[in-house]
Amino acid sequence: MADTVSYRPKAGEIPTQPGVYRFRDANRRVLYVGKAKNLRARLSNYFAPLHNLHDRTRKMVTSASSVEWTVVATEFEALQLEYTWIKEFNPPFNVQFRDDKTYPYLAVTLGEDVPRVTVTRNRNIKDARYFGPYTKVWAIRDTVDLMLKAFPMRSCSDGVYRRAEITGRPCLLGDIGKCAAPCVGRVTKDEHREIAEDFVSFMAGNDTRYIRDLTHRMKAAASTQDYESAARHRDAIQALEAAMSKSAIVLPENVDADIFGIAHDELAAAVQQFIVRGGRIRGVRSWVVDKELDVDLGELVEIVLQNAYEGDSTPPREILVPELPEDAAELELWLTARRQENGDPASSRGPLTGRVGIRVAQRGDKAALAHTVEMNAKNALILYKTRRSSDFVARSKALGDIRDALGMDEAPLRMECYDVSHLSGTNIVASMVVFEDGLPRKDQYRRFSIPESTDDTESIYQVITRRLAYLRPGGEDDASEGDEPVLDELDPNALGDTAPGDEAVDRDPLEDELAAAAEKRRARFSYPPNLLIVDGGQPQVAAAARALEESGVQGIQLAGIAKRLEEIWLPDSDYPVILPRNSDALFLIQRIRDEAHRFAITYQRSRRKRDIGSVLGEIPGLGPSRVKELLKHFGSVAQLKKASPEQIAEVKGIGPSLAGAIHDRLGTR
Incomplete structure (x- = not known):
């Protein structure tokens, strides 16, 4: 393999100014778009020796046949041009978003002659003001029903509105006071537009002002003995308070902010966005990001914000993120421009002023809310990976791809994965998790205590040796009493101290029942895997291979998964197996590894607590x-x-x- 690609430009040909670069393949298709403060410094990273490149970066540069760049005056211009080109060319190696387009929104069609409020999933209504997204349609409809008592604006379809105009009779909503009925002239179109703008302003966060105003009107009407008006204002206040109670108060009422939480690993990232207006959560949005190239959290934040505020989405003045991107200042300028272009979210009266600020919450209520958003993102990532690996078609394809990639004769219907956990060399434990047909078999999980070990490779060797003892005919006696089942069940080797041939005297029937259950568990534990996976690279695989060879057990494929690059290592192999990024096979292996890691960590922590509690x-x-x-x-x-x-x-x-x-x-x- 050549040290680098043939189309590498000379270093002196690449400028040192800010700019945007594009990698193209032989058909001139754009594969990747990126920006740089210094083009020469950035591009030189892509043309390092190929064996030093990250596997995904290596795949991109070897798939390309040329690179070109455009110099710009400032880093802010580079950010704008990069965003434009990504939207134009949709490069396959840039981060790909799997946005959920099924979220319902509340929209007010301010662009129409007589605005109306509607619940829709269409984000392309011209000059409409959107609120949300929301998770439940019925929740929005309940809120709108309450809001119409205070802001009786039109909510009917165009057909119903025209029919009322022709007949001169309003619909039922007009008769019960939930519409001002501009269709029959009860209010003018200008008066109705003012109602619609007040509705929008309230939804945008100016809620307490309207309640204070209505309270003042109610008291004024009562003081003049206009009890009918006072009752109408009272009902409107109750409706608005009921609508406000449906959204949780999380921050002071003067806070308008978007809080982003991101959970990511080597393959994907889950994003959660909480939309807070007037101190209340007005909407929640989530989506999944597929990562082709290795992207750190700061760069991922930048990409997420660009995606979140494309189109007519208006950024608030404050955006809370888990980590500041490198180009935070330029990104703030870009978001400020978006905020001014998209106008006032509270009405249609012109552009917004004020600079958008991107911050990391450090303490207080904002930090607590940011932690909540991050936890939601972590749960969303787990759910995404679980659903993807649990799909029958995806599982079947994943098992077939693993078979082909590892050169196995049959698909690995039973896979076991092992991981070691310790705290500074103390309380060394290991875990064994089992997946059958691509699904976890938690009743067959096992955990191991390791009294002494020099390092992780020695621990892996001990654990594999102990596990394989169950697979040798008559080799059960070599298995350790520290090999514990997942639910602290009785260990089959700890049933008694009687020697072979000795008769148990006065055995309790419960002991017989426990012995039978233990034998049943032993039978499950003795079932050999098709594929044995260890968490680690070449050293861990070599240790497991030594244990497998010494055991004499045949017919088991051995592999290791290295976490940093998600590479699959086989015994006696100088080069790893690289599964395609975002493939179902890699997702399945990654999930098995993550499950083994989780199980080992849980056991190690419980041992630590038990250790300290028993001594002290x-x-x-x-x-x-x-x-x-x-x-x-x-x-x-x-x-x-x-x-x-x-x-x-x-x-x-x-x-x-x-x-x-x-x-x-x-x-x-």
């Missing part, structure tokens, strides 16, 4: 809260053993005498 719980005056503080401060009993009484006394709630007792107790162990 016997010391008088040391309750659960103080044990928790010790755990938080030192992390484990092993670290606590090394501490002096003075260091222990530094922990919150631990005095000198108690610190001495802890030190003495641990010193006797």
Whole structure:
């Protein structure tokens, strides 16, 4: 393989000014668009020796046949041009969005002669003001029904409106006071437009102002004994308060902000957007991003914001993100221009003023809400990956692709994955998760305690050796008692101390039942996998291969998955197997690896807590809260053993005498 691609330009040919570059293939199709503050510095990264490139970057540059660039005056112009070209060419190696276009919106058609309010999924209504997106259509309709009591604007279709104009009779909404009935002249079109603009202003966050105004009118009407008007204003206030109660108050009422949460891994990212207006959550939006090239969080934030505010979406003055992008200042200028172009979200009266600010919430209510948004994004990513890997057609294709990629004779209908977890070399544990037909079999998960080990490769060797002992005829006795089932079930090797041939005296019937259950579990545990996966690269695979060879067990394919590049390593192979990005096969293997990691971490944490609780719980005056503080401060009993009484006394709630007792107790162990 050549050190680099043949179309690499000479370094002196590439300018050092800001600009935008495009990679094209042999058919002149644009494969990737990017921007740079310094074109020469950025492009030189793509033309490094191919073996040093990230596998996805290497795939892109080898698929291309040429690169071209356009110099611009400022970084802000580069940002604008990059955005324009991505929308124009839709390059396959740029981040691809899987936006959910089925969200319902509340729209007010201010561009019509007689505006109307409607619930729609169409985002292309000319001059319409949109609110949302929302998750439930019925929730929007309930809100609109309440709002029409206070802002009786038109909500009927064009056909119903024309029929009322012709007949001179309003529809039912006009008769019950939920429409001002401009169709029959009860109000003029200008008066009706004012009602519509007030409706829009209220939805945009100016809600408390209208309630204060209506309260003032109600009191004024009551003071003049105009009780009919006072009752009408009272009903409007109740309707608006009921509508407001449907959206949670999360921030002060003067806060208009969009909060973004992003959860991502090597293959995909899930984005959550909470739309807060007047301190209330007015809408929630989520979408999934497919990552072709390796994109860090800051760059991903920039791409997400460009996607979120394309079209007629108006940015608020404050945007909270998990990490500031490198070009945050230029992005703020671009968003400010979008805000001014799209006009006032509260009415149709002209452009907005004020610069858009992009920030990371550090503390307080905003930080707490940002954490909530991030948790929603994490859950959305898990759900996306689970649904994708659980689809029958996708699973079948994934298993077939894994078979072909690893050179197996049959599809791996049973796969086992192993991961090791520890805390600074203490409390070493490992996990085994099982997937059959592409789905998890949690009843067959196992976990392992590792008393001593030098490193992760030695731990992998021990665990695989212990697991393969169950597959050798008569080899069950070599399995360790630390090989625990997932639900803390009784270990089959711990049923008793009787030697072979000894008779058990006065056995409890419950013991027989437990023994039978243990044998049943052993049979499941003895079922051999088609594919055995370890979390790691060449060293971990070599350790597992050594255990497999020593066991004498045949017919098991071995592989390892390296987390950083998502490469699949086989035994005695100098080069990894690269599965296509976003393929169902890679998603399935990644999910198995992530499940093994989660299971190992959970077990390791439980061991840590149990370890500290058992050692320290016997010391008088040391309750659960103080044990928790010790755990938080030192992390484990092993670290606590090394501490002096003075260091222990530094922990919150631990005095000198108690610190001495802890030190003495641990010193006797």
